Amino acid sequence: MPLFAMLLGMFAVATAPPLILLAGVPPFALAAWRLVVVALLLLPFCAAHLKRDLGKLNRRELLYLLASGMLYGLHFGLFNLAFSHTSKESVVVLLGAQPLMAAAVGALWLKESITRTMLGASVLAIGGLGIFVWHDYTFDASHLAGDALVLACGLAIVLSYSAGRKLRPRMSLRGYLGALYVLGGLTCLAGALASGDSLLGYGNQQWFWLICAVLVPTLVGHSLFHYVVKYVPVFYVNLTILGEPILSLLIMYLLRDRFEVFRESNLTPLQLAGGLMLMVGVGVGLTAGRKPKMAEAAP
Numbered sequence: 001m002p003l004f005a006m007l008l009g010m011f012a013v014a015t016a017p018p019l020i021l022l023a024g025v026p027p028f029a030l031a032a033w034r035l036v037v038v039a040l041l042l043l044p045f046c047a048a049h050l051k052r053d054l055g056k057l058n059r060r061e062l063l064y065l066l067a068s069g070m071l072y073g074l075h076f077g078l079f080n081l082a083f084s085h086t087s088k089e090s091v092v093v094l095l096g097a098q099p100l101m102a103a104a105v106g107a108l109w110l111k112e113s114i115t116r117t118m119l120g121a122s123v124l125a126i127g128g129l130g131i132f133v134w135h136d137y138t139f140d141a142s143h144l145a146g147d148a149l150v151l152a153c154g155l156a157i158v159l160s161y162s163a164g165r166k167l168r169p170r171m172s173l174r175g176y177l178g179a180l181y182v183l184g185g186l187t188c189l190a191g192a193l194a195s196g197d198s199l200l201g202y203g204n205q206q207w208f209w210l211i212c213a214v215l216v217p218t219l220v221g222h223s224l225f226h227y228v229v230k231y232v233p234v235f236y237v238n239l240t241i242l243g244e245p246i247l248s249l250l251i252m253y254l255l256r257d258r259f260e261v262f263r264e265s266n267l268t269p270l271q272l273a274g275g276l277m278l279m280v281g282v283g284v285g286l287t288a289g290r291k292p293k294m295a296e297a298a299p
Contacts, residue, residue: 002228003286006240009228010282012221014247016213020080021252021261023209026197027080028188033199033210034218035073035185039178041219046178053175061167065176068163069183071156076184077191078153086146098154099125099285102238105162112233121285125242128278132246132271161225161234168230177223239285246275 020030057065099122106112160180168176192199202210225237252265 005224009224016217017248019213028192029197031076032188039181046174049172049175050178053171064163071160073184073187075156082149099239102235124281131274
């Protein structure tokens with residue numbers, strides 16, 4: 001079940017970049033709507049579980065929960081903002097740092113061992129990412145701020161998942177999701193108000209694509225990743241997310257004749273080779289990550 005959930009989560013989250021481009025909503029406003037709406041949808045089903053779970057947590061665990069939710073919201077806002085300050089190729093390349101961050105945080109904080117399989121899967125996946133953007137990528141010193149935002153948002157989600165890995169054995173899935181989306185949504189809402197992002201006044205098409213972004217990559221995709229983090233070392237969850245840019249570009253390429261915003265999307269044989277290499281790396285990681293899941297899920 002965790003393996004299937006990670007695969008489904010990867011495909012669902014991959015719809016986020018195309019939907020974000022179609023919606024055309026300001027960064028923090030987009031993040032706020034995605035998280036706040038999911039929180040409102042889930043609260044009727046989560047409120048009782050959340051209340052019960054909060055009563056079981058000690059002060060340190062409550063701080064972990066607060067940090068996990070705020071970091072989760074910060075990830076959404078910074079990721080959207082990064083696209084305005086760097087190139088999409090840089091975003092793709094720097095995403096390769098996320099599983100390495102997860103391996104380091106997992107080893108130092110969660111005492112999760114770094115295995116040869118993890119290193120091999122990382123080399124394959126990150127090598128595939130490099131090949132994927134090799135033709136278009138150029139270093140631009142003016143993009144350093146945006147590049148830093150990508151790394152910051154990657155570290156934020158790694159730390160959020162790591163805190164969640166500590167909390168999930170003590171909390172129900174409903175309680176954890178309810179707290180995470182509420183705290184993340186409030187964080188992004190504060191960011192939207194502070195940055196002056198407009199929360200209203202969009203056209204009907206924008207609202208439609210925004211709702212799609214709420215339901216598919218957020219409610220389905222991210223919730224599935226939060227489900228599996230109880231059973232899977234954070235490295236494997238973050239490695240799986242590397243499949244997002246490849247699948248996203250494939251979606252945009254297939255829809256390029258239908259939507260003007262995707263008209264420049266292209267896939268070359270070299271990109272396909274890099275994408276295939278990346279997906280092999282993710283597949284190696286998923287297969288290797290299956291044993292820890294099942295071992296922890298059994299009790």
